[in-house]
Amino acid sequence: MSHISRTTxxxxxxxxxxxxxxxxxxxxPDNSDTxxxxxxxxxxxxxxxxxxxxxxxxxxxxxxxxxxKYDDWEKFAQQNVITPAVKGYWDxxxxxxxxxxxxxxxxxxxxxxxxxxxxxxxSGQPTSQPDGGNDPLPKLVxxxxxxxxxxxxxxxxxxxxxxxxxxxxxxxxxVVPDPANPGKSNLVWTASHCLHGGKGGKSHTNITFAxxxxxxxxxxxxxxxxxxQAEPYGEWGAVAGIVSPTWSSEADPEYGGAWSQYDFGIIxxxxxxxxxxxxxxxxxxxxxxxxxxxxxxITAVSSYGYPAGKPFDGMELEHCDSGKPVRHTIDPSRPAMxxxxxxxxxxxxxxxxxATKDGKQVLVSDTSIGGNDNTWEAGPYLDDVxxxxxxxxxxxK
Numbered sequence: 001m002s003h004i005s006r007t008t009x010x011x012x013x014x015x016x017x018x019x020x021x022x023x024x025x026x027x028x029p030d031n032s033d034t035x036x037x038x039x040x041x042x043x044x045x046x047x048x049x050x051x052x053x054x055x056x057x058x059x060x061x062x063x064x065x066x067x068x069k070y071d072d073w074e075k076f077a078q079q080n081v082i083t084p085a086v087k088g089y090w091d092x093x094x095x096x097x098x099x100x101x102x103x104x105x106x107x108x109x110x111x112x113x114x115x116x117x118x119x120x121x122x123s124g125q126p127t128s129q130p131d132g133g134n135d136p137l138p139k140l141v142x143x144x145x146x147x148x149x150x151x152x153x154x155x156x157x158x159x160x161x162x163x164x165x166x167x168x169x170x171x172x173x174x175v176v177p178d179p180a181n182p183g184k185s186n187l188v189w190t191a192s193h194c195l196h197g198g199k200g201g202k203s204h205t206n207i208t209f210a211x212x213x214x215x216x217x218x219x220x221x222x223x224x225x226x227x228x229q230a231e232p233y234g235e236w237g238a239v240a241g242i243v244s245p246t247w248s249s250e251a252d253p254e255y256g257g258a259w260s261q262y263d264f265g266i267i268x269x270x271x272x273x274x275x276x277x278x279x280x281x282x283x284x285x286x287x288x289x290x291x292x293x294x295x296x297x298i299t300a301v302s303s304y305g306y307p308a309g310k311p312f313d314g315m316e317l318e319h320c321d322s323g324k325p326v327r328h329t330i331d332p333s334r335p336a337m338x339x340x341x342x343x344x345x346x347x348x349x350x351x352x353x354x355a356t357k358d359g360k361q362v363l364v365s366d367t368s369i370g371g372n373d374n375t376w377e378a379g380p381y382l383d384d385v386x387x388x389x390x391x392x393x394x395x396x397k
Contacts, residue, residue, distance in 0.1 A: 143343055145319075196248050264366055
C-alpha cells in the first residue's frame with residue numbers, strides 16, 4: 001500500500017451517518033496497493049508548470065535548493081499557488097457524494113526495503129549516501145485507536161479534506177508552531193501529495209483541516225452523529241501553503257518514486273468563525289518540528305492519522321507506537337526516508353510522526369508511502385529544505 005496514488009483512494013467508511021469521504025492516497029476499497037515500480041527520479045533540474053502562462057521555475061540541485069532564500073521560495077510558490085478554500089464547501093451532501101477512484105495494479109511486496117538504482121551516475125550527482133541506504137523492514141505494529149474523548153494533547157491531530165478536479169479526498173495533518181507567531185500558529189503540516197498533483201499537475205483546491213475530528217466518538221461504530229459533532233473545532237480552510245519543490249517538479253502521483261523522499265507540505269488556515277484567534281490557541285497547542293534530527297537520537301516513533309482503507313473506516317484517529325525507524329532509500333543521493341512497522345492504510349497520508357526530544361513531543365516526519373501488504377510506512381527525513389519551507393510560509397503574508 002502506497003499512500004500516494006491518486007487513483008486508488010478508499011472511501012472513508014460506511015458510518016451510518018454517511019460521513020463518506022475518499023482517501024487522498026493509494027489504498028483502494030479492497031485495500032490493494034497501486035504503487036507500481038519504485039523507480040528513482042532524475043536528480044537533474046526539472047521544471048514546474050503548475051500556473052498556466054507563467055514562466056516555469058527551474059529546480060536546482062538539492063544542495064542549491066537547501067540554500068534557497070525567501071525570494072526563491074516566493075518565485076516557486078507563485079507557480080504553485082494554493083488558493084483559499086471556499087467556506088462551507090464541505091457540507092454533508094458533498095461529503096456523501098465522495099467516491100473512490102479506480103484502483104491501479106499492485107506491486108509484489110519485497111521482504112526488505114528495495115535498493116534503488118543510483119540515478120546519480122546518469123545525472124552527475126553523487127551516488128553514495130553518507131547515512132546509508134536501506135535496512136531490513138521493521139516488525140509490524142498494529143494501529144490502535146485513540147480513546148474517546150481525546151485527551152487534550154491529541155487535539156493537534158486532524159483530518160485534511162481536499163478536492164482534486166471533481167473528486168473529493170482526505171489526508172491527515174498536524175498543528176505545528178509558526179516561528180513568526182509564537183503561540184498563535186495557523187500552520188498545519190502534512191504531505192505534499194495531499195496538496196498538489198505532482199509534475200504537470202496543479203495545487204488541489206478547497207483544502208480544509210478539521211482538528212480533533214471525531215474526538216467525542218460521535219460518528220464511531222455507525223453512530224448517527226452530525227458533521228458538527230464530528231468537528232469540535234469546525235473546518236479551518238487553507239488560505240495559503242507551500243509544497244516540496246521536488247514533489248511538484250518530479251512526482252508522478254500514481255507511484256512511489258524518489259520524490260517521496262521530499263513528500264512534505266504546509267498550509268496556513270483561517271479560523272472558521274472569522275476571528276483572529278489562532279488554531280494553536282483553539283486546540284491548545286502545537287507540535288514543534290525537529291529538523292535534521294540525528295537518526296541515532298530518534299529512538300522511537302508514534303505515527304498518527306485517520307486510515308480509511310480496510311479494515312479501517314476513516315472515522316478514528318489511529319496510532320502506531322513503533323520503535324526506532326529504519327532507512328528506506330529510493331534515490332541514494334537524497335536522505336533516506338524514515339520507515340516504521342505499521343498496518344496503516346489510505347487516509348494516514350500526511351499524518352504526523354512524533355518522537356521525543358529533551359522530554360518533549362516533536363514531529364520528525366509525515367506519512368508518505370507504505371508497503372503493498374500494509375506492514376510498513378515511510379516518511380521523509382526533514383532536512384534544511386523542509387525547514388526553509390516552514391520559514392517561508394511563516395513569513396508569507
